[in-house]
Amino acid sequence: MINLLYPLLASDISSNISDEEVVKLYLDTQNVAYFNILYKRYSGKIFGKSLSLLKSESEAHDATQDVMMKILLNLSKFSGKSRFSTWIYSITYNYCIDFIRRKKKDPSVYVDDFIENLDIEEEVNDAFITEVNVKRLKVILNEIPSGDKSILLMKYQDDMSIREISGILDKSESAIKMQIKRAKKKFQTVYYDKYKDD
Template identity: 50%
Template sequence: MKDIEVIHSYLESQASNCFSLLYNRYATKIFSKCISLLKDEALAKDATQEIFTKIFLNLSRFGEKSKFSTWVYSITYNYCIDYIRKMKKQDIFSDEMEKVADVADDGPEIDEELLQMEVRQLREVLDEISIGDKTILLMKYQDELSIKDIAEILGKTESAVKMQIKRAKERAQRTKRELFQEPFS
């Protein structure tokens, strides 16, 4: 059965086997996305359960305007980002973190350089950049989502997403140069 058929069946009958079928199809994907964003297995497990609760409580609101998988990804992404923001707010109040100035937007085209980073360097860079930059780069290059899908998930226009990706790549490249003391080219 296709996702949409399972959803309609579940909404009509509340059959637990439909719930189980969707859970089995998406649990690993949701958990993987949660662990990549939250960096903690226990948190990711809890988040996966919370996300499935949200999905099934709101299943009747799925309007079929996008693929079900995109809708699930959107809920997952938003849940994790909200959780991270909540934790950062707590950190700000407890640690009085310094504000970081936004950097200039003019920089070299870095697609090729970004893709040539060594895996170790890439991991370090991803750990250093903001969660927003990291997430949009992972959506585009790891999850291979289209600009249209990313725009839908983030609730932005496609041109805004393109600009956000461009700026995130530039900041990632700048972070790489700083971390590995590379000259500006």
């Protein structure tokens, strides 16, 4: 049973302890203080990603609550094959993408055959993407499709490898590489549309 009666203070536990160790301690003791550590580390990040993808504070609020509950109830299924953060973010991205699909009744959040005349011969520089100031970054992320946005967040915010992204989206690594290229191009196109006069 979940021990709610005598939780340790999260501050009693070293902040240097790794996520994987916290998960093990939680599973061994069912002490909610260990879950509080994970909550403190990840709830803000989950909320931010949900907000970026769902574009609504109340939906991001519900998403964070649902994702955290899902994580709590499935902690024993975390196998340790991936980083804990990757596991958490994969739950978050999949939750948000499913939510968008259901809301829009559109199964094509990620479209392989992206029918647009994007010149993807020339790859957009990473620095161009990451050095756009935060205010503009918010605007651009708000403009681009959810699929492109999530793939850029995975790459630049979560430092996920191509292999990790392909695992989350259940696609081949070459498909993911192409999708990143397209998302970067889309980002650049929106940037120039919005700020061409600067």
